[in-house]
Amino acid sequence: MKISPTVLKETGRVAVGVLIGDLIMLLVFFLLKKLDITALLGALLGSAAAIGNFFAMGLGIQKALDDPERTKFLVQRSYTLRMLGMVAVMIAGFVLPCFHVVAVLVPFLLPGVSIHVMRLLGLYRPEKEEGGEST
Amino acid sequence: MEIARALVLMGCAIGAGLALIAGIGPGIGEGYAAGKALESIARQPEMKGELTSTMMLGIALSETTGIYGFVTGLLLMFVVPNMFIGML
Numbered sequence: 001m002k003i004s005p006t007v008l009k010e011t012g013r014v015a016v017g018v019l020i021g022d023l024i025m026l027l028v029f030f031l032l033k034k035l036d037i038t039a040l041l042g043a044l045l046g047s048a049a050a051i052g053n054f055f056a057m058g059l060g061i062q063k064a065l066d067d068p069e070r071t072k073f074l075v076q077r078s079y080t081l082r083m084l085g086m087v088a089v090m091i092a093g094f095v096l097p098c099f100h101v102v103a104v105l106v107p108f109l110l111p112g113v114s115i116h117v118m119r120l121l122g123l124y125r126p127e128k129e130e131g132g133e134s135t
Numbered sequence: 136m137e138i139a140r141a142l143v144l145m146g147c148a149i150g151a152g153l154a155l156i157a158g159i160g161p162g163i164g165e166g167y168a169a170g171k172a173l174e175s176i177a178r179q180p181e182m183k184g185e186l187t188s189t190m191m192l193g194i195a196l197s198e199t200t201g202i203y204g205f206v207t208g209l210l211l212m213f214v215v216p217n218m219f220i221g222m223l
Contacts, residue, residue: 112199
């Protein structure tokens with residue numbers, strides 16, 4: 001399946017937002033004198049999972065739109081699977097001592113925050129795709 | 136002491152269960168949004184890119200509420216019980 005440019009572009013935007021949010025979070029850790037390897041590893045795990053989750057959502061939507069008869073089912077299945085994956089990552093963040101809990105959890109909230117910020121700053125422009133053919 | 140500990144654990148478990156209910160709503164909403172977007176694309180195929188983009192961001196936003204619920208539930212399961220039991 002060819003990945004739609006819309007999915008790649010939106011994932012790229014959200015990834016930039018998550019990385020900026022990560023830097024701010026690590027700066028706060030540094031100012032609180034709590035920046036250590038667990039915070040860095042936690043931020044890495046959380047960011048990778050958050051960006052991967054957004055990309056998987058985009059792929060799921062693309063697949064669902066290409067199969068009109070099963071759209072609802074495919075989107076709901078994608079949501080359930082992604083949520084299970086996220087819960088597994090969060091539990092790993094809670095249980096494994098090599099990750100800082102807060103550094104794992106905060107990046108999961110950053111895609112939503114970055115979309116809100118993009119809209120507030122007027123940076124959000126919906127992707128215009130040539131033609132109506134399916135990708 | 137034992138009763139207080141049991142009450143704390145019971146409260147946390149009930150709270151976590153209630154918080155995790157928040158995960159149901161976005162799942163239903165996402166399916167509904169995708170269905171409506173598909174209808175719109177069928178009506179105006181030339182708008183597919185714009186509709187997909189808007190829907191993706193909308194779905195990501197609605198999913199954030201589910202994530203808040205999960206985070207709250209996991210905090211209630213893993214962090215809060217130890218905190219309260221330590222205070223007893």
